[in-house]
Amino acid sequence: MTTTDPSTDDRAALRADCSDCFALCCTAFGFQRSADFPIDKPAGTPCLNLADDFSCTVHDSLRPRGFRGCTVFDCFGAGQAVSKRLYAGISWRQRPGTAAEMFRVFGVVRQLHEMLWYLAETADRAMHPDEAVAGIRDAILTILDGEPAEILTADVDRLRDEVRRVLIEVSQEVRGGYGAEEEARERNGLHPSADLAGRDLRDTPLCGADLRGAALIAADLRGSDLAGVDLLGADLRDARLAGADLSGSLFLTQAQLEAADGDRATRVPEALHLPRHWA
Numbered sequence: 001m002t003t004t005d006p007s008t009d010d011r012a013a014l015r016a017d018c019s020d021c022f023a024l025c026c027t028a029f030g031f032q033r034s035a036d037f038p039i040d041k042p043a044g045t046p047c048l049n050l051a052d053d054f055s056c057t058v059h060d061s062l063r064p065r066g067f068r069g070c071t072v073f074d075c076f077g078a079g080q081a082v083s084k085r086l087y088a089g090i091s092w093r094q095r096p097g098t099a100a101e102m103f104r105v106f107g108v109v110r111q112l113h114e115m116l117w118y119l120a121e122t123a124d125r126a127m128h129p130d131e132a133v134a135g136i137r138d139a140i141l142t143i144l145d146g147e148p149a150e151i152l153t154a155d156v157d158r159l160r161d162e163v164r165r166v167l168i169e170v171s172q173e174v175r176g177g178y179g180a181e182e183e184a185r186e187r188n189g190l191h192p193s194a195d196l197a198g199r200d201l202r203d204t205p206l207c208g209a210d211l212r213g214a215a216l217i218a219a220d221l222r223g224s225d226l227a228g229v230d231l232l233g234a235d236l237r238d239a240r241l242a243g244a245d246l247s248g249s250l251f252l253t254q255a256q257l258e259a260a261d262g263d264r265a266t267r268v269p270e271a272l273h274l275p276r277h278w279a
Contacts, residue, residue: 212234
């Protein structure tokens with residue numbers, strides 16, 4: 001994948017390019033032995049599967065080896081931005097003294113890139129683009145253009161609150177076209193942060209539902225139409241999406257798809273792609 005400038009409007013600039021990264025996700029973050037990882041790894045230490053050239057020695061067999069957590073992580077292009085742009089292609093192995101700072105900067109830049117991803121979707125979905133969105137986006141880009149030390153001082157919480165407000169407004173605007181089914185959605189407990197784990201939702205009217213932060217773990221959504229469904233932060237681990245139409249859903253990410261189970265008949269938003277393991 002070609003590295004692109006994250007200051008452009010193209011969301012391709014916010015896609016991970018592991019070939020241009022110093023394996024920051026494999027070093028900066030820690031994880032514990034669980035259903036997603038077969039081992040413990042402290043933050044700031046290289047994964048035992050990391051090769052000298054920063055590639056993963058078990059990349060093609062992560063799931064069967066128990067490293068499912070690696071397959072559902074998305075840095076939104078922060079890895080290459082930090083590695084090649086902010087640190088000029090000089091790795092933490094070449095200059096060990098930069099490692100701690102580089103890992104912290106990666107954590108901040110990832111959050112900022114994720115915000116840019118969602119803001120890009122609001123530009124596509126909003127009926128009346130808000131000038132405030134451009135202001136927030138410009139503020140984020142200004143931070144990203146700074147030096148590593150400056151990035152670490154960014155008020156990420158404030159920016160996240162501003163982005164969240166914009167996303168809620170756009171969500172309400174889009175979902176407003178599905179008001180006729182609101183009572184049915186309420187009867188079925190479809191609301192933000194709803195616990196829908198394991199539920200059979202195949203015959204449930206879903207269009208226009210606000211499922212931000214909902215637990216949809218192992219929920220059965222086969223053949224469902226999710227047009228206008230807000231899935232921001234929804235937990236789709238093992239959700240059954242075979243034949244479902246998510247092409248018109250809101251704020252769905254590639255990481256959420258990677259955590260779910262679908263098939264070649266599943267439809268996804270144009271900016272995303274069907275996970276390889278669905279084959």
